[in-house]
Amino acid sequence: MSTPLSTPKSIEELHLIAKMHTDDCIPIEIYTSSADLLIKQARIYYKEENEEQAYVYFLKYINLLLIELSKRPGFNHLDNNDMVQTCMEALEALEVLRPSIEAVHESYQLFHTVKSQPSPERYSPTAMDWEPTPTRQDQGVPPPPLPPKVKINKDSPPQLPPKIRILLDQQDTDNNNHRQEMIASQLRILNIPTVIQKSFLNIARFNTSINVETCEGTSDTCITKDEEAIFNYQDKNGLLTLGWIHTHPSQTCFLSSVDLHTHCSYQLMLPEAVAIVCAPNNNPDFGVFRLTSPEGIKEITNCKASSSFHPHSDTTILYQNECQHVRLNSLSTLETVDLR
Incomplete structure (x- = not known):
């Protein structure tokens, strides 16, 4: 990175x-x-x-x-x-x-304060130097005709043209994209080997065949088991957690409400952390996700719902699939250690 x-x-x-x-x-x-x-x-x-x-x-x-x-x-x-x-x-x-x-x-701050101050002008014209610019009337040119008056219906306001609505919606999208680009520019580049999908699906092959998610899971949920063994292995080998990966054998490629809460703890610890989802029976079958910041992070950290599956705000984009700090690298190698 x-x-x-x-x-x-x-x-x-x-x-x-x-x-x-x-x-x-x-x-x-x-x-x-x-x-x-x-x-x-x-x-x-x-x-x-x-x-x-x-x-x-x-x-x-x-x-x-x-x-x-x-x-x-x-x-x-x-x-x-x-x-x-x-x-x-x-x-x-x-x-x-x-x-x-x-x-x-x-x-x-001092540099930009000085830079923003206007530079002193070398020459300031006095009243004796200034002469008014001749008007069109002084030059004998008649003024242009006034435009015709438009009758305004005060009973109903004019409708906003459809194109302007589209542009406004696009502007909101562009502003959000720009904000996410600014956030991504502060993150380290994360290189992910493309072979991770094939490697993990091979490990999860049996679970997938019986419609069970991998990590440890059911048909629509999963948890990480024996995390202490994972942390011990990382500690001995000087490794960092850059995210997590799991399968959706019977669902599409997305983050469920359970996944959002699971991933939130990863991203709070390391902003670059990502959640990878493999959905072998759907298209697309692979996705790299992260919570939007600050909207998604704020929504999930403030959520106190007790049930596993629950709705979140539909007015906020909670997570994104196009992580601009992520690079899928076909040349990078991958070593898999199975601690089960």
Whole structure:
């Protein structure tokens, strides 16, 4: 993944980005494993001298542990020795990074303030220099005739022409696309091997034949099983979670309400995270999705519905299929490890 350039942000803006939200229904062990991923990502950004992203991820780690998880009843039963040391590391890193980030932002603001000021004019004409421009009447040219008066029906307002409606709808779509492009420009490029579809469907072949979703699932739901084994493997091999993948053997390629809530936790931890869906019996049979930001993230994090399948707002685009930071790469290789 590569790091794009973006407008320097203030400390206040970075604190807003670093806010964390947790779901009481998700076990605390899942979040502590996610915290390990956050601190690893923070260290990578710090090593790459990407100060803003390092600051955000160190702060996310602090917010997750000391603000969100510390409220949980089971938090005191965790082995906190390593956490305390890592929190101290994160706090020290924040103190080191803060002055540099503030200096860069202030310098950027000062530059644009000076740039926006009008430059002094070298010559300002006085009243003696100025002469009025001759009018058409002074030149003997008759004025143009007035346009005919239009009768206005005050009882009914004029209808908006259909073309203008289309243009307005298109403008709303363009504005949303532009906003998503701006968000995508701040994400690292995520390269996904195209062979992942064939490889995962081969693993899921038996489940698909009996109409069961893979990860562990039913005909229309799935969950991740033995996540601790996954986290342990990642920890030993220095790997990061970049998303998740599952099948829809009897459904089309989309994110259900359950999938949206599942993916939300991934994307809150890592904005680049994606959800991959394989629907072998439908067309299209493959999709890479992520929640829109901030609309989709806000809608799902604020949703408190208790039932598995439930409706969400139909006025907001909650997720998107065209992830502009994703590159499907036919040359990349893939190593699959089956922990079942």
